[in-house]
Amino acid sequence: MKACGVSGAGKEVALLELSEPSSPGPGQILVAVEAAGVGPWDELLNGAGWDVGLRPPAALGVEGAGKVLAVGAGVTGFAVGDRVLAHEAPLPGGSGFWAERVLIEADHTAACPPGLDAVHAAALPVNGLTAWQSLEKLDLSRGQRLLITNGGGATGALAIQLAAAQGIEVTATASTAATERLLGLGAREVVDYHDPNWPAKVRGGFDAALTIATGTADAALPLVRDGGRLCSLTSDAPAEERGITSWDLYLEPNAAQLVQLAEQAAAGTLKLAPEPLPLSEGPAAFARVVTGRAGGKKIVLTPA
Numbered sequence: 240m241k242a243c244g245v246s247g248a249g250k251e252v253a254l255l256e257l258s259e260p261s262s263p264g265p266g267q268i269l270v271a272v273e274a275a276g277v278g279p280w281d282e283l284l285n286g287a288g289w290d291v292g293l294r295p296p297a298a299l300g301v302e303g304a305g306k307v308l309a310v311g312a313g314v315t316g317f318a319v320g321d322r323v324l325a326h327e328a329p330l331p332g333g334s335g336f337w338a339e340r341v342l343i344e345a346d347h348t349a350a351c352p353p354g355l356d357a358v359h360a361a362a363l364p365v366n367g368l369t370a371w372q373s374l375e376k377l378d379l380s381r382g383q384r385l386l387i388t389n390g391g392g393a394t395g396a397l398a399i400q401l402a403a404a405q406g407i408e409v410t411a412t413a414s415t416a417a418t419e420r421l422l423g424l425g426a427r428e429v430v431d432y433h434d435p436n437w438p439a440k441v442r443g444g445f446d447a448a449l450t451i452a453t454g455t456a457d458a459a460l461p462l463v464r465d466g467g468r469l470c471s472l473t474s475d476a477p478a479e480e481r482g483i484t485s486w487d488l489y490l491e492p493n494a495a496q497l498v499q500l501a502e503q504a505a506a507g508t509l510k511l512a513p514e515p516l517p518l519s520e521g522p523a524a525f526a527r528v529v530t531g532r533a534g535g536k537k538i539v540l541t542p543a
Contacts, residue, residue, distance in 0.1 A: 240256070240257055240258075240259055240338055240340055241255075241256065241518060241542060242254070242255045242257045242297075242298040242337055242338035242339070243255065243298060243300075243337040243338070243518055243521030243525075243540065244257075244295070244296065244297050244298040244299045244300075244335065244337055244338070245293075245295050245296065245297065245299065246295055246296045247295045247296065248285060248295060249285065250285070251522075252299065252521065252525045253522055254518075254519065254521065255296055257297070257298065257334065257338060259340065260332045260334065260340055260341065260342040261342065262309060262311075263309050263310060263314075263342060264311045264312070264331075265312040265313045266311055266312075266314060266344060266345055266346065267311040267314070267331055267342055267343065267344055267345060268307050268308075268309065268310050268311065268323075268342075268343060268344075268345050268348060269307070269308045269310075269340060270303075270305040270307055270308060270323060270325075270341050270343060270348075271305045271307075271339065271340055272304075272305040272338060272339060272340060272542055273303075273305040273306065273357035273541065273542070274303060274304050274305070274357040274358045274360065274361035274539045274540065274541050275300045275302065275303035275304075275335075275336035275337050275361055275539065275540045275541075276300065276302040276303060276336070276361045276362055276363075276364065276365060276366075276537065276538075276540075277300070277337075277521075277524050277525060277528050277537075277538040277540060278302075278365055278528060279529055279531075280301070280365065281300065281301070281525060281528070281529070282525075282529045284299050284301070284335070285299070289328075291328040291330050291335075292330050292331070293330065293333060293334070294333030294334065297330075297333055297334035297335065298334045298335045298336065298337040298338035298341070299335050299336075299337050299525070300337035300338075300341075300540075301327055301328045301330070301335055301336065301365065302325065302326045302336060302361060302363075302365045303324070303325065303336030303341065303364075304322070304323065304324040304325075304357045304358075304360035304361040305322070305323065305341075305357065306320060306321065306322055306323070307319050307321045307322075307323060308340065310345070316345060316348075316350075317345055317348065317350075321350065322350070322351035322357075323349065323350060323351055324348070324349055324351050324360040324361065324363065324364055324501060325343050325347050325348040325349065325364060325492070325497070326347065326364035326365050326368055326490070326492045326497065327341075327343040327344060327347050328490075328492060330342075330343075331343065331344055336361075337518065337521055337540055338518075338542070339542045344492075347493075347494055349494045349497035350498065350501075351501060352501055352502050352505040353505065355501055358513050358515045358539050358541065359504060359511050359513055360501060361513070361539045362393070362511045362512075362513035362537040362539050363497070363500055363501060363511060364497055366394040366397050366537065367397050367497070367500040367504075367509075368490055368491075368492070368493055368497060368500070369394050369472060369488070369490050370394050370395075370397040370398035371493075371496050371499075371500060372490060372491070372493070373398065373449050373470045373472065373488050374402055376470060376486075377447045377468050377470055378468075379402070379405070379407050379446055379447055380406075381405060381407065382406060382407075382408065383407055383408070383446040383447070384407070384409075384410070384444070384445045384446050384447075385402055385408065385410070385445060385446065385447050385448070386410050386411075386445045386447070386459055386462055387402075387409060387412070387448075387449045387450075388411075388412045388448070388449070388450045388451055388455035388458075388459060389413070389432070389450075389451040389452035389455070390409075390411025390412060390413045390417070390421050390426060390429065391411075391413035391414055391416075391417035391420075391421060391535045392451060392452075392535055393512075393535070393536075393537040394451055394472065395411060395413070395451050396420075396421065396424055396510075396512070396535070397509065397511075398449060398451075399411055399421060399425055400425055400508075400509055400510065402425070403424070403425025404425070408427045409425065409428075410427060410428040410430065410441055410445070411426045411428070411429050411430070412429075412430050412431075412432040412437060412452070412455070413430075413431075413432060414432065414433065414535075415431050417429070417535055418431075420535075424510065428441065432452065438458050438459075438461070438462060441462065443462040443464075444462075444464045445463050445464065445467060446463075446464060446467050446468070447463065447467055447468040447469065448460070448462065448463050448467075448468075448469045448470070449469075449470050449472070450469065450470070450471045450472065450473065450475075450476075451472045451473065452473070453473045453475065454475065455473075456469065456471045456475050456476055456485075457477050460477050460480070460483065463483050465481040465482050466481070466482040466483065467483050467484075468484045468485075469483055469484070469485040469486075470486060470488050471486070471487050471488070472487075472488055473487075475487070511537065512535070512536055512537060513539045514533075514536040514538050514539065515539050516538060516539070516540055516541070517540070517541055517542075517543070518541065518542045518543075520540075521540050524538045
């Protein structure tokens with residue numbers, strides 16, 4: 240089958256021809272991939288910091304959407320032909336979503352609601368679950384204030400929408416080109432991160448900070464009030480001080496949360512901005528994403 244991934248540890252991302260996945264075992268489903276998300280985390284999959292059980296030669300990708308081709312023993316929630324989406328890690332088949340077919344765990348899989356096409360569904364799992372789980376851990380209430388760095392990225396844009404829907408007042412850092420879009424998504428204020436003096440341009444005393452841009456946690460911490468909270472998505476949470484709880488968040492698959500996110504996206508209350516590209520352009524798409532040249536768009540690969 241056609242795929243995009245790596246032929247061995249440390250090898251460059253390339254187009255591949257792979258063997259078909261094995262038949263699904265107990266609790267597993269085989270999915271015909273219709274779209275698969277690309278993210279900066281994919282750079283970590285090939286022995287560079289995130290062990291997802293990849294067994295090269297293998298496709299990369301830990302999120303996607305498609306149709307169920309086969310179900311393993313004990314699977315009751317899905318049947319052949321069902322449309323689904325998922326974030327999967329580790330990968331039970333040793334290979335990921337950047338392929339025509341992928342083997343995943345049924346427990347990590349969500350039904351794709353009517354009205355949500357495969358491209359938008361595939362753009363949702365990792366960024367959506369990351370935003371959901373970080374906000375859940377920050378545990379803010381209506382009227383409280385949240386600072387989000389890199390609000391213009393895919394995770395930041397979803398976090399802004401989810402927080403604003405809860406009545407949380409969001410200030411985000413982003414490029415000036417993203418300002419109008421983020422205000423439209425619910426941010427109360429957007430600050431240009433290109434300005435080295437941006438921390439002085441915002442009113443401090445935030446109840447919490449969600450840092451999505453590398454190197455911004457140290458700048459955000461002084462802006463958080465005593466006893467507040469800081470969640471870093473870039474593994475650089477600073478030491479706790481002034482009673483501020485500070486931690487790094489690492490994503491976990493969660494089908495129940497993904498169901499809720501997918502329903503909101505299908506209803507149009509959660510807006511996504513995917514850029515679909517054919518699987519044949521996978522290596523170039525990967526390079527764009529890991530070098531920060533995606534322009535705030537979520538790139539999604541389609542096998543066709």
